[in-house]
Amino acid sequence: MAQYLPPPEIIAQLGLIFVVFNMLVLSAAFMVWMERKVCAYIQDREGPNRVGFEGVLQPFADVIKLLFKEQLKPKAADTVLFALAPLISTTAAFAAFSVVPFGTETTLFGLLEHPIPLEVTDVNVAVLVIFAITSMGIYGIVLAGWSSNSKYSLLGGLRSSAQMISYELSYGLAMAAVIMMAGSLSLREIVTNQSGYWFHVIPRWYLFLQPLGFFIYLCAGVAETNRAPFDFPEAEQELVAGYHTEYSSMSFAMFFLAEYVNMVTVSAVATSLYLGGWLGPFLPSWLGWVWFLVKVFLILFFYVWMRWTLPRYRYDQLMEFGWKWLLPAAVLNLFATAAVVLWIG
Amino acid sequence: MSYYAFYVFAFIAIVSSLLVVGQKNPMHSVMLLIASFGALAGLYVLLDAPFTAVTQIIVYAGAIMVLFLFVVMLLNVPREEPTPASVSALLGPTGMRVGVVLSLLLAAEVVWAMSRVGVGVFSQGPGTASVSSVALIGRALFTRHAFAFEATSVLILVAMVGAVVLARREQH
Amino acid sequence: MVPLNHYLVLSGLLFAIGTAGVFLRRNLITVLLSIEIMLNAVNLTFVAVGRYLNTVDGQIITFFVMTVAAAEAAVGLALVIALFRHRETLNPDAFTSLKW
Numbered sequence: 309m310a311q312y313l314p315p316p317e318i319i320a321q322l323g324l325i326f327v328v329f330n331m332l333v334l335s336a337a338f339m340v341w342m343e344r345k346v347c348a349y350i351q352d353r354e355g356p357n358r359v360g361f362e363g364v365l366q367p368f369a370d371v372i373k374l375l376f377k378e379q380l381k382p383k384a385a386d387t388v389l390f391a392l393a394p395l396i397s398t399t400a401a402f403a404a405f406s407v408v409p410f411g412t413e414t415t416l417f418g419l420l421e422h423p424i425p426l427e428v429t430d431v432n433v434a435v436l437v438i439f440a441i442t443s444m445g446i447y448g449i450v451l452a453g454w455s456s457n458s459k460y461s462l463l464g465g466l467r468s469s470a471q472m473i474s475y476e477l478s479y480g481l482a483m484a485a486v487i488m489m490a491g492s493l494s495l496r497e498i499v500t501n502q503s504g505y506w507f508h509v510i511p512r513w514y515l516f517l518q519p520l521g522f523f524i525y526l527c528a529g530v531a532e533t534n535r536a537p538f539d540f541p542e543a544e545q546e547l548v549a550g551y552h553t554e555y556s557s558m559s560f561a562m563f564f565l566a567e568y569v570n571m572v573t574v575s576a577v578a579t580s581l582y583l584g585g586w587l588g589p590f591l592p593s594w595l596g597w598v599w600f601l602v603k604v605f606l607i608l609f610f611y612v613w614m615r616w617t618l619p620r621y622r623y624d625q626l627m628e629f630g631w632k633w634l635l636p637a638a639v640l641n642l643f644a645t646a647a648v649v650l651w652i653g
Numbered sequence: 654m655s656y657y658a659f660y661v662f663a664f665i666a667i668v669s670s671l672l673v674v675g676q677k678n679p680m681h682s683v684m685l686l687i688a689s690f691g692a693l694a695g696l697y698v699l700l701d702a703p704f705t706a707v708t709q710i711i712v713y714a715g716a717i718m719v720l721f722l723f724v725v726m727l728l729n730v731p732r733e734e735p736t737p738a739s740v741s742a743l744l745g746p747t748g749m750r751v752g753v754v755l756s757l758l759l760a761a762e763v764v765w766a767m768s769r770v771g772v773g774v775f776s777q778g779p780g781t782a783s784v785s786s787v788a789l790i791g792r793a794l795f796t797r798h799a800f801a802f803e804a805t806s807v808l809i810l811v812a813m814v815g816a817v818v819l820a821r822r823e824q825h
Numbered sequence: 826m827v828p829l830n831h832y833l834v835l836s837g838l839l840f841a842i843g844t845a846g847v848f849l850r851r852n853l854i855t856v857l858l859s860i861e862i863m864l865n866a867v868n869l870t871f872v873a874v875g876r877y878l879n880t881v882d883g884q885i886i887t888f889f890v891m892t893v894a895a896a897e898a899a900v901g902l903a904l905v906i907a908l909f910r911h912r913e914t915l916n917p918d919a920f921t922s923l924k925w
Contacts, residue, residue, distance in 0.1 A: 436707040439711060440707050440715060443714075443716070451684075454726050663831075667835070667839065670839055673862065674849070679854045686858050702875075702884050704884065717895050724906060727906075730909075730915050752845070763841045764834050764841075805892045808892065809892065809895070812896035
């Protein structure tokens with residue numbers, strides 16, 4: 309029987325892909341629950357508590373409800389593009405996670421001969437791949453806005469994509485400063501460069517070396533995922549629902565899924581770049597993914613906390629902030645990093 | 654395995670380019686061109702040039718095509734209007750057919766010429782794939798080609814100023 | 826492994842398709858898209874021959890071609906917008922006479 313199975317490395321690779329995909333979908337479901345619970349407690353109420361213990365099964369109930377809804381399409385909508393837009397959004401959101409490492413090499417309790425690193429793949433230009441796939445995600449929003457053939461969708465789509473393009477610059481420049489310090493474009497190498505401690509107590513995270521860069525990255529990441537306080541294009545009070553006004557049922561669910569998975573990807577890349585990835589004290593190195601999950605969860609909590617605490621920016625304030633404040637700050641950060649790296653290294 | 658990948662990517666690139674040229678709706682043309690760029694990025698990966706592949710996606714598919722998309726959306730011209738016959742008989746349907754035949758001849762001629770260049774095979778040794786490491790590209794770009802690099806930055810600035818001036822509404 | 830002239834044939838074919846688009850299409854945006862196809866075909870040739878000669882110069886020239894293509898697309902589209910404002914059409918045959 310064993311000679312009919314593919315070699316164990318291929319099974320391990322497929323297993324990794326399966327695990328990562330399912331973890332992303334489950335994390336989106338978890339985010340739905342966490343958002344509603346945190347929002348509720350911030351607003352001094354309880355949130356979902358009927359379905360399952362403390363409402364944990366609420367996202368699954370939401371999905372089942374959405375599945376039963378009717379799928380509508382406006383009569384004058386462009387059929388191909390209308391159907392393609394949520395697919396592009398979701399595919400780009402999932403694909404960007406494929407180069408994010410979440411653990412050291414493991415042999416899966418000795419089942420494999422050679423240890424495999426815990427990530428779907430590692431290319432030596434990993435950071436650029438994430439950047440490239442994130443910029444492909446813009447097309448989902450632009451096409452959704454255009455193909456719905458309605459004025460709210462078009463305005464929402466145009467504004468949202470203009471916002472994403474503007475904040476991509478600061479996003480890339482903040483990443484470029486970290487790349488300069490680490491000397492490599494591969495996320496795995498960036499994380500391993502952050503191992504060790506100063507004075508045996510403070511971990512060598514790039515967060516402490518690049519506080520401004522971390523702040524810029526988080527601002528740009530929040531704007532890239534169209535979350536508050538930068539969520540003017542999809543705010544309910546302004547544009548009905550922005551670019552996904554005309555979508556219903558599963559297409560709407562796919563846009564939602566894409567947004568949450570994008571948030572998870574931005575948080576995962578932030579932990580790899582600034583917070584030391586899977587490195588952490590007290591646990592053996594093969595349990596590093598636990599620390600990874602903890603750090604990603606902290607950033608996601610921060611995302612949700614920001615949404616329900618801060619008021620949203622108006623669109624022109626948002627664009628002004630991105631071009632006139634964040635971009636010069638990112639450029640200055642890059643210059644300062646380059647000067648220090650040249651002086652020391 | 655990379656043999657089949659080449660043919661898949663080449664097929665996608667050619668079919669999407671043909672459809673770009675053949676489509677009536679410019680929105681569909683733009684999306685098909687993005688598919689063509691994706692296939693070309695795959696071909697660059699097969700040629701041991703991952704940095705060029707990623708740059709192709711970021712610059713071409715992620716930035717230039719978004720610009721095209723914005724312009725198509727804002728100008729909102731749904732289809733191509735046929736040329737009035739008063740302009741020239743060359744541009745009517747007969748002219749188009751002659752043009753298609755001539756372009757098929759051009760394609761056949763180019764394919765014939767390129768296939769006679771000589772069957773060169775790529776070298777496969779252990780050191781050859783490292784020719785495309787990002788560090789090497791950066792080093793060559795900033796030392797040997799530094800002047801061209803600085804010139805392109807001036808070029809981009811000029812293009813940016815020019816685009817803003819040209820697309821501005823006339824002030825009376 | 827695929828020999829070099831397969832890549833050259835492919836890029837030649839793409840270049841011919843782009844040329845056909847530039848000459849035959851009567852819509853300014855599609856003409857600009859066909860120019861981008863031609864530039865991409867040239868990029869493919871550069872990278873393929875660079876890999877054949879084991880040098881990194883092919884990719885560096887590609888970098889410059891992409892930059893020039895971006896600048897040209899930006900200025901070209903600005904021109905298209907300015908032209909559209911005057912004539913409300915994107916057909917290049919509407920702009921054959923020098924006076925408005």
